[in-house]
Amino acid sequence: MTMQITPVSADYVEMRFGPRWTYISCVRKFVASFFMIGLADKERAEQVSMAASELLENAVKYASEEEGYLKITIAKGMNEVDVCVKNKAEAHNINTLRRELAMIQAGQPEQVYLRKMEEAAMTEGQSRLGLIRIIYEANARLRLDVNDGEVSIHAIFPLEQL
Amino acid sequence: MNATTPIAPLYAEGLNVVPSIEDGVMHIKITGAVEMRDPGEILTPYWNKIDEKALERSLRVVEVDLRDLSFMNSSGILTLVRWITKAKGHAAGKSYQLVLQYDRNVTWQRTSIPTLAKLAPEVVVPTEING
Numbered sequence: 001m002t003m004q005i006t007p008v009s010a011d012y013v014e015m016r017f018g019p020r021w022t023y024i025s026c027v028r029k030f031v032a033s034f035f036m037i038g039l040a041d042k043e044r045a046e047q048v049s050m051a052a053s054e055l056l057e058n059a060v061k062y063a064s065e066e067e068g069y070l071k072i073t074i075a076k077g078m079n080e081v082d083v084c085v086k087n088k089a090e091a092h093n094i095n096t097l098r099r100e101l102a103m104i105q106a107g108q109p110e111q112v113y114l115r116k117m118e119e120a121a122m123t124e125g126q127s128r129l130g131l132i133r134i135i136y137e138a139n140a141r142l143r144l145d146v147n148d149g150e151v152s153i154h155a156i157f158p159l160e161q162l
Numbered sequence: 163m164n165a166t167t168p169i170a171p172l173y174a175e176g177l178n179v180v181p182s183i184e185d186g187v188m189h190i191k192i193t194g195a196v197e198m199r200d201p202g203e204i205l206t207p208y209w210n211k212i213d214e215k216a217l218e219r220s221l222r223v224v225e226v227d228l229r230d231l232s233f234m235n236s237s238g239i240l241t242l243v244r245w246i247t248k249a250k251g252h253a254a255g256k257s258y259q260l261v262l263q264y265d266r267n268v269t270w271q272r273t274s275i276p277t278l279a280k281l282a283p284e285v286v287v288p289t290e291i292n293g
Contacts (some may be wrong), residue, residue: 025176026195028233046269054236061199114280120240121247124278126241137273 011038011076019060019070020035021088028053031074038076044157048074048081050070051155054130061126064088064096064149081157083140089151097151100131101144109136165189168215172208174198181212187223188216193230196238204265205241216258224258228275229265229291242278250282261287 013034017023032049039045051073059070070087089097104112113129113136120127134140134155145152165184172179177194190212196205216224228234236241242262249260262278264271272290279286 021199025195028197043269050233050270053233057199057235057237109276110280113277117240117243117278117281118247120245128235129236129240133236133239133274137270137277 011035011081012074013064014071014073016069016071018078019063021057021060024053024056024060027056027072035074035076035081039081044081047140048083048120048155048157051083051134051138051140051157052085054134055083055153055155058130058153059085059087062087062093064090064093066149076159079159081159083157084152085154086150086152088149091149094146094149094151097144097153098146100128101142104135105142168219169208172204174204179208181215183219183221186221187225188212188219188221190224191227191230192226195232196234196241200242201235201238202244206244207237208286209241210248213245217252217256220256221258223261225261225263227263228271229263229268231271232268233270234274239278241243243281244272244286246278246282246286249285259284259287260285261289263289263291265292266290267292280293 013031015027016082028049030043031052035045035048036042052074056072063070064087070085073084075082104116109132113132116129116132120129131142135142138155138157140155140157143154143156165182168181168183168188171181175198177192177196179190179192181188181190188234212224249257262275264275266272275288281286
């Protein structure tokens with residue numbers, strides 16, 4: 001039997017854990033500390049950790065109850081940092097996420113953020129501000145991949161902005 | 163003049179909110195982090211009480227010191243949005259200025275607070291205080 005070892009860059013984190021809300025704060029603080037060292041940029045490290053936290057909150061809220069874990073990977077490549085949160089989700093939640101993403105990516109980020117804040121203030125329930133906050137406040141772009149009921153949402157931070 | 167306490171402080175899940183009134187200004191010192199699952203359950207009723215007290219005492223300024231708030235999730239930000247929306251709706255003669263004090267060295271504060279002010283520039287005054 002041969003064992004394959006996948007090479008990873010020095011600035012790479014992967015965690016897999018049960019969808020418990022209380023872990024999110026712990027992961028956010030760890031990611032901020034880790035990337036403070038890896039990026040040597042406090043602001044970017046805090047933006048990356050904020051994005052990780054918001055994506056994990058969504059994953060915990062909308063993860064399928066049948067699948068008991070979610071996974072976060074954060075990788076620094078040559079040109080970007082990719083924060084990816086992966087979890088199983090129900091079809092109707094995936095469709096809601098697709099629509100949400102299409103809507104927020106269609107407009108000017110500040111206008112979309114302010115409009116969504118005003119809409120959220122007038123309605124009960126979840127804020128749904130997390131994704132647009134990542135785009136507007138952290139200058140990241142979002143990408144959604146869906147494969148057999150498994151959702152991967154990426155927040156991608158270009159390094160040339162550093 | 164001595165400071166008085168308009169309503170009881172709030173201590174919940176890593177978050178402390180301590181209000182006081184001095185010289186006709188309400189000061190609210192917030193420390194810790196807002197990262198609970200549904201901060202609206204505790205914060206929205208609390209901001210509503212602050213709003214009622216400010217109107218009851220005809221205060222013209224409510225200062226919220228966020229500098230020691232290390233993080234606020236988007237659900238927490240929504241509670242501030244609801245407060246701002248409520249304050250914006252008060253009649254001109256009864257309204258108060260909501261001064262949001264923040265530290266520009268804290269990334270979430272530097273990006274979130276000025277954005278919140280754009281919701282109601284006539285009500286919200288973002289104020290950068292370092293240190």
